[in-house]
Amino acid sequence: MKNFQIIRALSSRTAVTNISKEKEAMFIAGGTNLVDLMKKNVVAPDKLIDINGLDLKKIEFLKGKVSIGALAKNSQVAEDATIKEKHPLLSLALAAGASQQIRHMATVGGNMLQKTRCSYYYNTDMPCNKRTPKSGCGAIGGSNRMHAVFGASDSCIAVHPSDMCIALAALDAQVLVEGPKGKRQIKFTDFHRLPGNTPEKDNNLEAKELITAIEIPDHNFTKNIHYLKVRDRTSYAFALVSVAAALDLKNNVIKDVRLAMGGVAHKPWRLTEAEEFLKGKTVSEEIFRQAGDLAMKGARTYGGNDFKITLGANTITEALIIAASK
Template identity: 80%
Template sequence: MKNFQIIKALTSASAVTNLSKETDAKFIAGGTNLVDLMKKNVTAPDKLVDINTLDLKKIEFLSKKVSIGALAKNTQVAEDKVIKEKFPLLSLALAAGASQQIRNMASVGGNMLQRTRCPYFYNTDMPCNKRVPKSGCGAIGGSNRMHAVFGASESCIAVHPSDMCVALAALDATVFVEGPKGKRKIEFTDFHRLPGNTPEKDNVLDAKELITSVEIPENNFAKNSHYLKIRDRSSYAFALVSVAVGLDLKNNLINDVRLAMGGVAHKPWRLTEAEKFLKGKTVSETTFKQAADLAMKEAKGYGENNFKITLGTNAIIEALTIASSK
């Protein structure tokens, strides 16, 4: 790791200003992903802008929504009593992510900004278009068991690693940011990018923008929510496939539904067609199977990860079944 300078910001405005003055600087909060990448020489900023003193740690329950500060720790959000009561899907997804030690350090904003990555991204001796644009994708034709079955391109087939983000995609969250050009908001499903020809760009933030908060609207999914994560080992492993489900049931009828998947694409993957199909249907194994088949119909494997297509279908059915039986 090369030497670097740390600048401590006292306000959101000063954080943005400090970053804007530098040609090679990054924000740092918990550092659970950034420092890891710096140790492996995947990224090497000259300066870090420390934002830990900013007033962005609050969880506020407002009229018909909750606002979560970007510096709120993953553990803080997961264990909040009202989050667990009103937005259990988010709590379940956070509890499924990483280790307790990492959840204690990782922030909500940092979780959102972690790099979409695979082993080729970390290995500086191998080609990776995310790390070195136009160098090639080692995973295509290489080891790709963990890789994407949706939305991939010839440039990259890596998958987004976050569990929290899958839940936020399902819950229609909105991201609030601040930058040199002012403040703006971004729908969560638009925040992360598919790889296309520029896989080095993980999200739609401008280079100098700071995430300040995330808002989730009230919903009727509290009773019938579930987060299913299938992984190689029970602790500290990325998902092979994950499914976030929120159901609004009335007399066994699906009044409304939210579905998203993790471990299958460069970004959290919202299953909008399956949602439309399920609305107005009666809960049944047949209905869930039809929805799962619809959700996975465009999936494409790259050899070692072909099993994810069958696994994804079964995971959707299981997650819907568990959520509907609560």
């Protein structure tokens, strides 16, 4: 790791001003992912803008929505009693991510910005278009068991690792950001990018923008919900496939539904076609199986991850069955 300088910011405005002055600078909060990347020389900023002093840690329940500050800890959000009551899907997804110790350090904003865990990205001796553009993608034709089956390109087949983000995509969250050009909002489903020809760009933040909060609109998904994460071990492992499922039921008929997947794409993967198929249907295992099969149509595998087609359909089915049974 090379030497670097830390600059402490005390407001969003000064944080943005400070980083705008520096060519090779990055924000740091919990640092649970960034420090690892620096240790492995995957990233090497000259300066870090420490934003832990910013007033962005609050969880506020406002009219028609909840606002979660970007510096709120993952554990703080997951364990909040009102979040558990009004947004239990988010609480479940956060509880499924990382270890308890990391959840106590990791922030909501940092969770959104964490990098892929693709082994080729972390190994600087291997080709990786995400780390070094136009160097090649080692995972294509290499070890790709954990990799994408949706939205990939010839440049990159890495997946986004977050559990929290899958729930936020399903719940139609909004991302609030502040930068040199002022403040703006981004739909959560538009925040992260597919790789295309520029896999080094993980999201649609503009240069030097800072995430300040996440907003989730009120909804009726408070009972029949489930977050199902399939992984190699039950603790501290990234998803092979995960599913966030939320149902709004009346007399066993699906009035509304939200579905999103993790472990399958470069961004949280919203299953809108399966959602539309399920609306108005009566709950049944057969209907859920049809939705799972429909959701996996168009998936493309790369050899090592061929199993994700069957696993994905079965995980969607099981998540829906569990959600409907609550």
